[in-house]
Amino acid sequence: MVRGGIVEQDENPLLQLDSVTSGYGPIVAVREATLEVRPAEIVALLGINGAGKSTLLMTIVGLVRASSGSIRFDGAEVGHLNPEDIVRRGIALTPEGRHLFTGLTVAENLRLGAATRRDAGGIAADMDEMCTLFPILGRRKRQAAGTLSGGEQQMLALARSLMSRPKLLLLDEPSLGLAPRIVDEIYEMIQGLPSQGVTVLVVEQNVGLALQVSSRGYVLAGGQVQLTGSAEELAREVDLERAYLGAGSAREMTQ
Amino acid sequence: MTVTEIAQQMVNVLSLGSMYAMLALGLALVFGVMGLVNFAYGELLAITGYTMYLMTTNGMPWWAAVLCGIGVAVLASLLMERFAFRPLRNATFLTLLFSSFALATVIQNLFRAFVSPRTKGVEGPEILGTAVQVGSLTVGWMSIVTIIAGAVSVVALTMFMRGSIAGISMRAAAADFSTARLMGIRANRVIALAFVISGLLAGIAGVLWVSRTGAVSPAMGFTPILKAFIATVIGGLGSLPGAVLGGFVLAASEVLFIATLPAAAQPFSDPLALLLVIGILYFKPNGLLAPASSERA
Numbered sequence: 001m002v003r004g005g006i007v008e009q010d011e012n013p014l015l016q017l018d019s020v021t022s023g024y025g026p027i028v029a030v031r032e033a034t035l036e037v038r039p040a041e042i043v044a045l046l047g048i049n050g051a052g053k054s055t056l057l058m059t060i061v062g063l064v065r066a067s068s069g070s071i072r073f074d075g076a077e078v079g080h081l082n083p084e085d086i087v088r089r090g091i092a093l094t095p096e097g098r099h100l101f102t103g104l105t106v107a108e109n110l111r112l113g114a115a116t117r118r119d120a121g122g123i124a125a126d127m128d129e130m131c132t133l134f135p136i137l138g139r140r141k142r143q144a145a146g147t148l149s150g151g152e153q154q155m156l157a158l159a160r161s162l163m164s165r166p167k168l169l170l171l172d173e174p175s176l177g178l179a180p181r182i183v184d185e186i187y188e189m190i191q192g193l194p195s196q197g198v199t200v201l202v203v204e205q206n207v208g209l210a211l212q213v214s215s216r217g218y219v220l221a222g223g224q225v226q227l228t229g230s231a232e233e234l235a236r237e238v239d240l241e242r243a244y245l246g247a248g249s250a251r252e253m254t255q
Numbered sequence: 256m257t258v259t260e261i262a263q264q265m266v267n268v269l270s271l272g273s274m275y276a277m278l279a280l281g282l283a284l285v286f287g288v289m290g291l292v293n294f295a296y297g298e299l300l301a302i303t304g305y306t307m308y309l310m311t312t313n314g315m316p317w318w319a320a321v322l323c324g325i326g327v328a329v330l331a332s333l334l335m336e337r338f339a340f341r342p343l344r345n346a347t348f349l350t351l352l353f354s355s356f357a358l359a360t361v362i363q364n365l366f367r368a369f370v371s372p373r374t375k376g377v378e379g380p381e382i383l384g385t386a387v388q389v390g391s392l393t394v395g396w397m398s399i400v401t402i403i404a405g406a407v408s409v410v411a412l413t414m415f416m417r418g419s420i421a422g423i424s425m426r427a428a429a430a431d432f433s434t435a436r437l438m439g440i441r442a443n444r445v446i447a448l449a450f451v452i453s454g455l456l457a458g459i460a461g462v463l464w465v466s467r468t469g470a471v472s473p474a475m476g477f478t479p480i481l482k483a484f485i486a487t488v489i490g491g492l493g494s495l496p497g498a499v500l501g502g503f504v505l506a507a508s509e510v511l512f513i514a515t516l517p518a519a520a521q522p523f524s525d526p527l528a529l530l531l532v533i534g535i536l537y538f539k540p541n542g543l544l545a546p547a548s549s550e551r552a
């Protein structure tokens with residue numbers, strides 16, 4: 001078992017959410033969430049389906065507008081900004097379900113990951129690096145992204161996110177629907193990111209997997225942060241089940 | 256029909272198809288990024304026509320009128336986007352549709368009020384009325400210019416959409432707008448660019464249309480938008496190759512009936528052509544080339 005290494009850390013967190021509430025119209029999906037991610041960390045965001053994890057990531061990146069609370073990234077308040085502007089500050093999101101541009105080629109998808117960059121040489125070099133890191137992408141460069149297998153698409157989605165050279169990478173369920181061998185490959189890749197200067201916040205339903213690579217975690221249930229601690233603490237936590245069920249669980253209600 | 260006659264009709268299909276393809280492309284571009292079928296699009300041709308009319312009747316040379324006509328179409332398209340459609344960015348499909356109808360009506364009435372409700376003639380270079388002999392074929396210069404303009408437009412647009420980051424961004428935005436924003440692509444810029452290119456295509460088509468008919472009238476934009484719309488539906492709404500294909504299919508259908516029907520039945524050529532279109536849509540309701548964005552990743 002490998003733990004995410006904690007490298008030298010700043011006092012100041014890279015990402016800080018303070019009592020953030022957001023949702024879709026009348027539906028509140030995230031309730032007063034407070035969390036932080038420090039530079040060079042891998043932090044896990046755990047919880048069952050519908051706990052609000054995806055919404056939280058989308059709120060950070062601006063696709064969902066927070067109705068209250070503050071979101072600070074790299075020292076600045078970003079809660080009111082458009083996704084295009086938030087992303088340009090150094091955040092990338094690999095969404096659940098990947099959302100590749102299926103009609104466009106692998107190369108075009110990668111190129112779009114770097115849409116905000118102006119350094120043509122650097123972009124070309126990074127594209128080559130992605131194809132080296134993920135050889136399958138190199139072989140399928142001219143193919144339409146929609147023709148790739150599930151595992152290959154996940155790799156492309158990850159590579160596309162990295163093309164913008166983000167400071168913070170938000171990953172939403174990178175292991176979903178993938179064979180164990182591919183999942184291992186992807187997580188090995190994720191583990192190496194902090195040493196390359198990329199901080200990671202990963203949403204995962206697979207608790208064991210997430211706690212293997214991360215140093216800390218938050219457990220979300222009913223849109224609220226129920227539990228937080230180091231990976232070791234969370235792995236040992238017997239009440240993890242209660243945290244998942246949240247307040248008003250069946251046990252409490254029958255008393 | 257003899258071989259020569261068939262070849263002659265082929266030329267007509269190429270020429271008419273090029274025109275329809277250009278029109279359809281302009282419409283499809285905007286639909287792709289915004290989900291808007293812009294029924295005021297035909298008015299851009301009219302705006303080009305009236306600009307050319309005003310300039311030529313005031314003594315300006317033809318080439319200046321052409322350039323200004325195209326420029327004004329691009330400007331008008333941008334203004335449409337900024338003031339008529341951007342405020343309605345997240346409205347429903349029907350709201351956008353009706354707004355574009357309303358805009359078209361407003362523009363037409365502006366022509367009636369400030370120029371004239373009557374048709375006005377536009378004098379073009381005489382050469383455009385002449386023809387050239389290619390073997391046994393008689394090919395009008397108008398047709399040649401139209402075909403060249405169409406070919407250049409399609410090739411240039413294809414190169415732009417595949418080779419430039421702006422073009423690739425537009426294709427991405429048309430496929431998945433939210434994810435395109437996640438890449439940092441600015442929504443407003445992509446949409447504005449689509450309207451600029453759309454305006455450019457409308458301007459070129461407008462020059463050709465006015466040169467062919469030799470006239471401008473307040474309601475002249477109606478037929479072009481109708482043809483453009485039908486062509487994009489045949490080809491698959493939102494698909495750019497589909498728009499080009501649809502343009503040629505529509506042209507072929509029209510020329511087929513114009514060429515084969517006896518003189519007395521000529522008024523039925525358009526309805527019969529559209530009957531053929533209905534037949535195509537019966538077998539392929541989403542058009543001949545449905546766009547790639549309908550796939551899931």
